[in-house]
Amino acid sequence: MDLTARRNARLDEEEQQLSESLASEVLAEEYESLWGSSETKIRQINTDEIRTYKSPRGKAQPYFVNAKKVKALQLSLQDNGMLQPIVVRPLHHDEFYEYEVVIGNSRFAAASNLEWNSVPCVVQEMTDDEAYDKVCQSNIHRHYDTLAPSELANLYQGYLDNRGDNDDTVRFIAERFGTSPRSIYRYVSLLKLPTSLIQAVDEKLLPFGKFERMLQAFTYRQLEVIGEYIQYYRCKINRNTIAKLEILADQGYSFSMDDITDLHERLERLDIEKAPVTTDKPEEYSVKLFATLRELHSEKFSELSDAEMEEYIIRLVAAYI
Numbered sequence: 001m002d003l004t005a006r007r008n009a010r011l012d013e014e015e016q017q018l019s020e021s022l023a024s025e026v027l028a029e030e031y032e033s034l035w036g037s038s039e040t041k042i043r044q045i046n047t048d049e050i051r052t053y054k055s056p057r058g059k060a061q062p063y064f065v066n067a068k069k070v071k072a073l074q075l076s077l078q079d080n081g082m083l084q085p086i087v088v089r090p091l092h093h094d095e096f097y098e099y100e101v102v103i104g105n106s107r108f109a110a111a112s113n114l115e116w117n118s119v120p121c122v123v124q125e126m127t128d129d130e131a132y133d134k135v136c137q138s139n140i141h142r143h144y145d146t147l148a149p150s151e152l153a154n155l156y157q158g159y160l161d162n163r164g165d166n167d168d169t170v171r172f173i174a175e176r177f178g179t180s181p182r183s184i185y186r187y188v189s190l191l192k193l194p195t196s197l198i199q200a201v202d203e204k205l206l207p208f209g210k211f212e213r214m215l216q217a218f219t220y221r222q223l224e225v226i227g228e229y230i231q232y233y234r235c236k237i238n239r240n241t242i243a244k245l246e247i248l249a250d251q252g253y254s255f256s257m258d259d260i261t262d263l264h265e266r267l268e269r270l271d272i273e274k275a276p277v278t279t280d281k282p283e284e285y286s287v288k289l290f291a292t293l294r295e296l297h298s299e300k301f302s303e304l305s306d307a308e309m310e311e312y313i314i315r316l317v318a319a320y321i
Contacts (some may be wrong), residue, residue, distance in 0.1 A: 044118045045098075046117060049098040050099045051099070052101050052105055052108060053102060053135055054100070062151055063147070070109045077111060085120040086101055086108055087101075087122045089123070090123060102124070102138075103138040129162050132162050136159075149190055149198075149201050149208055150198050150199075153187040153198075154191070157191060186212070193227070194224045195227070196228055196230065197211070197223055197226065197230070199227075200227060200231065214226070217246050218245070221255065222249060222255045225256065228260055233264060241267065244267050247270065248270070289313075
């Protein structure tokens with residue numbers, strides 16, 4: 001390598017180091033501005049003194065820890081170090097740990113996988129309610145549209161567990177996340193399903209709009225068998241399939257976890273032209289649909305007439321179907 005090449009390589013290295021240094025300083029300033037004064041400055045804390053987040057009832061955070069994201073973070077930490085510190089809170093009554101992660105659970109998982117002895121942290125005193133709120137808020141604005149239904153269900157249920165299952169809590173959640181009380185209760189009711197069916201909803205094997213019908217039509221034991229059937233055959237459930245399952249249930253069919261194949265064969269043999277349709281008159285159905293849309297999205301639909309609503313829905317269907 002000639003002198004010019006060496007000089008350029010050295011300048012590139014110095015520029016990179018300066019860039020990383022400036023980035024660290026900027027992040028430190030932003031965190032200090034966000035979290036307070038000198039008592040909450042960034043400091044290194046041993047990883048064996050920190051635990052991942054647990055709610056007051058001992059549950060994990062409502063978000064899934066994405067293995068691919070953690071792997072990507074590991075590579076980033078190896079190349080650049082941890083430029084953005086983790087936010088932790090002190091644990092005053094824990095026998096094994098001094099701190100708990102509030103913001104940065106994925107980064108902490110990546111650092112732990114790399115067997116780091118310590119990580120940069122911002123320490124902030126928080127109550128249980130404040131900590132849960134920070135956990136939810138730290139991800140919701142960036143990932144709200146990509147959250148699985150069960151993540152939203154667990155997020156809402158966590159607030160109800162921590163703050164009390166009452167109208168005040170529901171209004172707080174609705175204002176916090178820009179949703180409606182009805183939507184909150186719909187998501188929370190998803191948690192009444194067996195785990196296999198919750199997973200089916202997350203994986204879009206069972207449409208979100210159909211799970212309430214399933215809850216009404218089948219016993220919990222039957223739902224468990226149906227969930228195992230969906231997972232075993234990886235089949236998507238539509239309203240015709242649900243109608244067939246309802247027919248089997250009405251006929252006294254014994255849903256058995258030991259013979260999922262028999263259930264599959266019976267569904268294949270059962271021939272129905274179409275699923276039962278609603279007995280509502282079309283006009284009555286339109287009134288219900290428009291009322292529901294105005295309730296869920298008042299900011300968009302409250303000022304529209306029924307004719308304008310119908311026009312909007314027609315255009316929406318034409319654009320996406």
